[in-house]
Amino acid sequence: MNKYFPGIGRIEYRPDAGPEDTLVFRHYNPGETIHGRTMEDWLRFSVCYFNTFRYCGSDDHYGERAHQRQWEDGTRSLDNYKRRMMAAFEFFHKLNIKYYSVSDRDMAPEGDSFEETNSYLDEMVTLACDLQRQTGVRPLYYSADLFSHPRYMNGAGANPDAHVFAYACAQVKRSLEAAKRLGADNFVFFNPRDGYQSVLQRQIFRDMSHMAQLYRMAVQYKDKIGFKGQFLIQPKPADPRRHQYESDAMSAMHMLRHFSLDKQFKLYIKPAFSRLMGRPYEHDVYIAAAFNMLGCVDASDSFPEVEATSDICAQNIHDATIIMKCVLEQSGVQPGGFTLGGRVRRESVEPRDLFHGHILAMDTFARALRNAARMISDGCFARSIQQRYTSYKSGIGERIEKGAATLEECEEYIRKCGEPQQQSARYEHYENMFNYYVYPPRQM
Known part of the structure; x- marks a missing residue:
């Protein structure tokens, strides 16, 4: 556990650290008790595998990858995926957290056939299980990547082609099996390509009913294999290229309720998406919580003036405090938590920058947790709101x-x-x- 990040030990809590001591937690104290629960238990931080270890500083519009990692050769070889995973677990261990969040395609590449793809995944899940036993780290959530491959260019669960739909179902089946082996607390459905580009091309209700059929099959198979994790859906806002059917918390909840699936699912909310849509950062978090559907939160920030930049490391204490107030008021988000979904900047080329970014986000939400706890204990907001009503x-x-x-x-x-x-x-x-x-x- 000291090959890819030499010279960096386990990150410790040091509240007296100076301004240049950026490889310590100044505010995140895992064992500190707040409102009867430890800080670690309230926050349940997990590292987003994709944004931390698959993003290599590339820019979709203006440049090639800038991050030259020791473990990364840029290929889709199984050896490269193994090195990446070894580096990831060293990072998890040194960051001193208990969870990571990952998808099947984060773990293993596509093969030349369905059988080869599953063989790769099985091998990588076995390696992950071994590393989990060594470190005590396990997935906060596991997911099936139903959007990256060209087969899903017209969607997965809402694809007009039944062949593609069946492939997505088969991929979800294998991912549920992997999630059970890994002991994942949650299973996330993220469907950014399931929507329409033009209403002239699609039968909208039919698309959504097909998505509901995929969800029903997943619930049935989850029960069949005895997977105990919580199902989550991450809404994705509309963009100029496609209008997603699960574009925000309210639309996702309505669809679930219409198809009688709301008891089996909760929502994984990324507040930064709300800001990109011109709504308050906290909007979808509070909407989901109001209906008892808030299951997980993505701890990242965004710049509303730069549409593509929605995954920067959280640093806005004001916004994070609003989120933590909601989480405390609903007594937490277990078995979910806070996924550290931010990624370092393209120009942050040193491996230690990964630690700096995650420490920044964790300290931001730790400060926000303390702020929200004081706010609730004092009761000022509760009294003022009661007076309004x-x-x-x-x-x-x-x-x-x-x-x-x-x-x-x-x-x-x-x-x-x-x-x-x-x-x-x-x-x-x-x-x-x-x-x-x-x-x-x-x-x-």
Whole structure:
């Protein structure tokens, strides 16, 4: 465990570290108890295998790969995948975390046939199991990559070609078997190509019903093999090239409920996607939580002015605190957690930069967790929000809340009480309170 990152030991918690000590945690203290649970248990950090070890500093528009890693030769050979995995587990061990997040194609390349592809995957899963036993690290989630290969250019579960649909199902079957072998806590469905480019090309409801059939088959096979992990769906927002059927939390939840699948699934939310769509960073997290469907969170940031940059290492403490407030209010996201989905910049070419980026994100969310815990313990927001809704505690408001009111009754109430008085939303008051916890005043 010291071949690919020499000179770097296990990352430790050192709250007294100076500004140039960037290979330590200043805020993430795994054993610290907050609201009756350890920080490690609240956050359940996992490293995103794809963005950490498969992204090599390439730019889709302006340049070739810039990261020349010792373990990476740029080929799809099995030897290259093995070296990459050995480097990854050394990284997990030294970062001092318990989870990673991975897909089948992250682990093993495509072969020349379905049988060869599965043979490669079996071999790599065996290697991963051995490394997991050595390090104590296991998948927070496992996934089937149903979008990278050209066969999925028109989608997977929503593909108009039944042959492609069947291939996707076969791939999910093998991935569920791998997830069980690896002891994954969750299984993620991520379907960025399942949507339409033009309504003239597709039968939209038929597409979505086919996706639901894939989900049903997965639920059936999960039960058959005894896989205990939670199923998650990661919504993907629309982009200029394709409108995804699961473009946000609400559309994904509606589809699941329509096809009676909502009891078997939760959502894996990437807040950075909301920002790219012009919505508040926290929007989908709070929408999913409101319906008890928040299962996992991607801890990354984005630049809204640069559409392609949605996977930078989390560093915005203000935004992270909003997310952690929601997570604490719903008592956590177990068996999910926070996937460190950010990647280092193209110009960050040293292997140690991978540690710097992940430490930055982990410390950001650790600070956010402490901020949110103080916020909830003080009760200022709870009291202020209860006051805003006080009219629903009695009279016509209570009847509305209970579903007992009628339109006639509301009309009678208005005739009696007249025009409602304007009530300030007190937006600035709430933001001011929030900033108090994110940027507390210095003690003189």
